[in-house]
Amino acid sequence: MGAFLQSLSLRLYAKHFCVWILSGAILIAGAVSTSASASAVSTHFASRPDTKKQSLPFGVFGSLEFRTNGAMSIAGWNNVLQRMKRERVMYKACLREDTSCTPAVQKWRQALQDLRMKNQKTQLTAINNFINHASPYREDKSHFGRADLWQTPAEFLSGSGDCEDYAIAKFFSLIELGFTNEQLRIVVVHDTKRNLDHAVLAVTLADETYILDNLHNTPVRDDQLLRYAPVYSVNLTSRWGHVVTAQIRNQYVAFVADRDNTRKQQQIAAAPPLPERQEKSATFMTSDIADNIRGRFWQLTAIA
16 A cells, blocks of 8 residues: 555645645644635634534544545545446345355345444444454455555455455445445554554544544544554545644644543533432431340340
């Protein structure tokens, strides 16, 4: 994935350099510009955002991000979408238990069917775990003799794949379960801990972003995986470019700490107080036990 990612990153940086500079200046100043040209990129990135007005002030992994309509400009993703048009015919064959549906795909379709009535959080956990164990990991270079060959779910499940193939299979699994396109993004990141490129699926639920990763069998909040620096992300209609600097990351960490502290205080305030009756009943119980002990003592003393 490295050569492709580097090439795409250079194109993104060249095209949007001015936007990044403007947005970075806004962040450093700690205010949002009121001009029309700046508001499109800076509204979500005030230094200390009002969480009541804007529930997601930062991009995925706390990045500064900008959105375009260029999803189709990513060749690997575009090819997957084209092949998916043909692959959906196989999905219908699976419903008829046709022999054209491979056992691996049939098992996947059954797993989806079993999850349709579950809540979205349950679906996230189940799909992440299922896909992580559905097919063995194998680098594209050793599998196909070339780098960055993105596969459809059926291609991946019937063979093997690498990180982006796990993310793609999870993406279309959740689409099948009723998640919207706006909730989902395949995110290409640089893993700063392992110093290599990686791909995951980001899923938005309410005001949280969860990461479905082939390295973790349970969904993880994106603010807990800040070793990942996002480079670009994509869904069915859009592409995002991302910038992460020390300034942006520090502001994001502060925002997350404030948000989590506010939630904790709200939970404490909302917790019901201990009912007075329970406190009194405990006192009465202690008093009754003491009276019984004293009564028994005097009985024994009288007998003696």
